[in-house]
Amino acid sequence: MDLVHALPFVAMLLGIALLPMLMPRAWEHPGGPIALTVLCSLPAIIDAAAAGKLDGIVDGLGDYAAFIALIAALYVTAGGIHISGHPRGTPLVNGALLAIGAGAASLIGTTGASMLFIRPLLEANRERRIKTHIVIFFILIVSNCGGLLTPLGDPPLYLGYLNGVPFTFPLSLWPAWVVAVGILLTAFVLWDWRAHGRETPRAIVADEADVMHIRVAGKANILVAVGIIVTSAGGVPHPWRELMFAVLIGLSLALTPKRVREANGFHYGPIKEVAILFLGIFITMVPAIEALKGIAPSLPVNTPLGLFLMSGGLSSVLDNAPTYLIFASLASQRAGFGLNLGALAAHAPELLAAISVGSVFMGANTYIGNGPNLLVKAVAESAGGARVAMPNFLSYAALAIGILTPVYVIVALMMFV
Numbered sequence: 001m002d003l004v005h006a007l008p009f010v011a012m013l014l015g016i017a018l019l020p021m022l023m024p025r026a027w028e029h030p031g032g033p034i035a036l037t038v039l040c041s042l043p044a045i046i047d048a049a050a051a052g053k054l055d056g057i058v059d060g061l062g063d064y065a066a067f068i069a070l071i072a073a074l075y076v077t078a079g080g081i082h083i084s085g086h087p088r089g090t091p092l093v094n095g096a097l098l099a100i101g102a103g104a105a106s107l108i109g110t111t112g113a114s115m116l117f118i119r120p121l122l123e124a125n126r127e128r129r130i131k132t133h134i135v136i137f138f139i140l141i142v143s144n145c146g147g148l149l150t151p152l153g154d155p156p157l158y159l160g161y162l163n164g165v166p167f168t169f170p171l172s173l174w175p176a177w178v179v180a181v182g183i184l185l186t187a188f189v190l191w192d193w194r195a196h197g198r199e200t201p202r203a204i205v206a207d208e209a210d211v212m213h214i215r216v217a218g219k220a221n222i223l224v225a226v227g228i229i230v231t232s233a234g235g236v237p238h239p240w241r242e243l244m245f246a247v248l249i250g251l252s253l254a255l256t257p258k259r260v261r262e263a264n265g266f267h268y269g270p271i272k273e274v275a276i277l278f279l280g281i282f283i284t285m286v287p288a289i290e291a292l293k294g295i296a297p298s299l300p301v302n303t304p305l306g307l308f309l310m311s312g313g314l315s316s317v318l319d320n321a322p323t324y325l326i327f328a329s330l331a332s333q334r335a336g337f338g339l340n341l342g343a344l345a346a347h348a349p350e351l352l353a354a355i356s357v358g359s360v361f362m363g364a365n366t367y368i369g370n371g372p373n374l375l376v377k378a379v380a381e382s383a384g385g386a387r388v389a390m391p392n393f394l395s396y397a398a399l400a401i402g403i404l405t406p407v408y409v410i411v412a413l414m415m416f417v
Helices: 003-022 024-028 031-050 054-079 091-124 132-141 155-162 169-197 201-209 220-233 240-255 258-264 269-298 304-315 320-334 341-347 349-365 371-381 393-415
Strands: 082-086 212-217
Touching: 003 024, 003 031, 003 269, 003 393, 024 031, 031 054, 031 269, 054 091, 054 220, 054 240, 054 269, 054 320, 054 371, 082 091, 082 258, 091 132, 091 169, 091 220, 091 371, 132 169, 132 371, 132 393, 155 320, 155 349, 169 349, 169 393, 220 240, 269 320, 269 371, 304 320, 304 349, 304 393, 320 341, 320 349, 341 349, 349 393
Parallel strands: none
Antiparallel strands: 082 212
């Protein structure tokens, strides 16, 4: 398929990047994301119909349903767990929350950990005025890099597991996890220390005055979260998996007292925005992925470094899950294993490691590289008195890539060169 067929996807990305800056009021209304999704999706659907490839769109919608079902289940369940109290928003406290979130990300997924810890982090820093960097580092550490160690941690790794990669394979990537989380936590504490020192005395006094011990409400949702993990890891087939997620969502809503969700400031606005935008992304990326398949054999993907850079670079602008699957399949075929990703993991683990690390880590480069990124942004911007003004698409990308580049260089030199 010619690259011109990827234009709706490019338009979708440009719309997400530019419209919040050019038309902020229209974008804040639900009609803005809906209009962008419709205007970009229709040409992709018409093009696919003309080429007789509507089955690709249908498959894409199936993947979208599975993706949103899991995201929604984790969002609703995490929204029913309220961590109350008010720890001081100091660099060490914030760093500890990010470290705990990084560990949790590999156990309950980057989405689950993001939704569980973002609100306590925002609340801890309610009185502070200089805090945008806190949410940015949260996205880098908890919403992305922290999820590297298990298939439950990040959607790309889960897709690999469903396609034959051993469940324990991501554990072999622990050196990259340690380097990334260690560097990012160190950079965050140093950055936050400087920012904390620039806070007004009034903000510091208010923060100290509001300190309260931490309590957890909505503990029944911990069992619901275990159900989500078991459903995800148990290989339940489509559509039963999605139906089970719906049942678990219903249980979470039924078991959670209304006051708990109210205390969380829980509402469906963020998940609606993510669902609308990712519907357009999943539809329009179908022809984009087909175009990629056509040019992939000519790309430098026969070495670990090439796979790390290519899978990671495309994971920055494509959703990292299908990008991972494309490059893993391509690497397996070129290594002579057909589409057997289990054989790739067993006999050429360095190639699969490069794809895995690139897809997970570089999904942090933009808001759309990984599902939780946009979700965390939406929660931070709608958190009432604790809200954080987040950078636009391009500004975030510049900051994220600037912060993460030393991580990429060190990991590449250590593991892929």
